[in-house]
Every structure is written in structure tokens, then in C-alpha cells.
Amino acid sequence: MYLNPETSNSVKILVVGHFGVGKTTLISSISEIEPLQTEEEITEASEGFDDLSGTPNKTTTTVAMDFGRLTLSDTLVLYLFGTPGQERFKEMWEALSRGALGALVLVDPTRLHDSFPVLDLVERFGLTYTIGVNHFEGTTEYPLDEVREALNLAEDTPIVHCDVRDQTSSAQSLITLVQHLMSILG
Numbered sequence: 001m002y003l004n005p006e007t008s009n010s011v012k013i014l015v016v017g018h019f020g021v022g023k024t025t026l027i028s029s030i031s032e033i034e035p036l037q038t039e040e041e042i043t044e045a046s047e048g049f050d051d052l053s054g055t056p057n058k059t060t061t062t063v064a065m066d067f068g069r070l071t072l073s074d075t076l077v078l079y080l081f082g083t084p085g086q087e088r089f090k091e092m093w094e095a096l097s098r099g100a101l102g103a104l105v106l107v108d109p110t111r112l113h114d115s116f117p118v119l120d121l122v123e124r125f126g127l128t129y130t131i132g133v134n135h136f137e138g139t140t141e142y143p144l145d146e147v148r149e150a151l152n153l154a155e156d157t158p159i160v161h162c163d164v165r166d167q168t169s170s171a172q173s174l175i176t177l178v179q180h181l182m183s184i185l186g
């Protein structure tokens with residue numbers, strides 16, 4: 001699908017989160033263009049480092065970035081960049097965050113401790129963010145205000161449920177982020 005020539009505002013957004021939380025899935029479920037993916041088979045090198053217990057069917061991991069596009073209105077298009085989740089690819093963040101206006105931070109409420117290093121990075125790169133809580137079925141569902149408290153979020157940081165496999169839910173999370181950015185940037 002070609003970009004509407006009338007679309008005047010383009011915004012770069014990062015989709016971040018710990019290993020296996022669903023960044024690549026979100027971008028592929030939402031992108032209106034064929035998403036660019038850089039998936040590689042998970043190797044033994046990740047054994048003992050990356051927790052696959054919640055996603056036993058996951059066989060690949062992002063090694064550089066994901067890329068997709070989502071037109072939100074006649075005048076606004078989002079360019080979505082997904083970061084790799086594995087610790088060893090952390091240096092990709094520097095390049096990917098350049099020019100980004102904000103970030104959607106995906107979290108799995110059963111693995112919140114894995115989200116703290118991600119939040120550190122988001123804050124270090126000065127990105128305004130919104131939290132998308134991706135509940136995996138079969139795991140405990142925590143109320144959003146409990147997740148907010150556990151993550152020690154600032155009062156005005158939005159937090160929403162987000163099923164990364166669902167286009168509408170994923171779009172809603174990004175819309176929440178954009179509204180938050182607009183309220184901050186004026």
C-alpha cells in the first residue's frame with residue numbers, strides 16, 4: 001500500500017520490551033506494508049540467558065530491528081521500529097532511538113523484573129512512553145493499577161492492555177501513546 005501523498009506528519013515510534021514479549025508480533029499484526037523483520041533462529045548461545053518458558057513455540061529472535069508503517073489519519077503516519085529484546089543486541093538502541101518521538105513499552109506482567117532494564121534504556125534515551133500490558137493466556141491477570149505500581153510509573157504515564165496479536169488492540173495502544181505525546185508536546 002502506497003502512502004497517501006496528503007499525509008503530512010510522519011512520526012518515528014519505537015516498539016520496545018524484553019525478550020519475547022511480542023514486539024515483532026505487534027508490528028506484523030498492525031503494519032499496512034509488509035513488515036521488515038530480521039529474525040534468526042534462537043541459538044544455544046541464548047540458553048540460560050533468555051527465558052522461553054512463557055513462549056515455548058518461539059524459535060526465532062530479532063537480531064537487528066523490525067520495521068512497519070501505520071497510517072492513523074489523513075495527516076498522520078507512524079513509522080514503527082522494533083528493537084531486539086536480547087541483552088546482547090542492546091547497542092542497537094542507540095541507532096534506533098535517533099529521531100524517535102516516543103516508545104510503546106510492552107510488558108508481560110508475570111516477568112516485570114525483565115522490564116526494568118528496558119525502562120532504564122527508554123529513560124536514558126529520553127523517550128516519552130506508554131506501557132502496553134501483554135497478558136499471555138494461562139497466566140495471572142493483574143489489574144493495570146497494580147502493574148503501574150510495581151513498575152513505579154510516573155502518574156501521567158499511560159498504561160493499557162494490549163494483545164499484540166490483535167490489530168485493533170495494538171492500534172489502540174499506539175493511539176494512546178500518540179495522544180500522550182500530543183498532550184506533552186502541545
Ligand SMILES: Nc1nc2c(ncn2[C@@H]2O[C@H](COP(=O)(O)OP(=O)(O)OP(=O)(O)O)[C@@H](O)[C@H]2O)c(=O)[nH]1
Nearest residue numbers: 019020021022023024025055061062085135136137
Ligand atoms: N499464547 C500467547 N502467545 C502470545 C501472546 N502474545 C504474544 N504471543 C506469542 O509470543 C511470541 C512473541 O514473540 P515475538 O513477537 O517474536 O516477541 P519479540 O518481543 O519480538 O521477541 P524478541 O525479538 O526475541 O525479543 C510469539 O510467538 C507470539 O505469537 C499471547 O497473549 N498469548
Ligand SMILES: [Mg+2]
Nearest residue numbers: 023024061062
Ligand atoms: Mg522481535
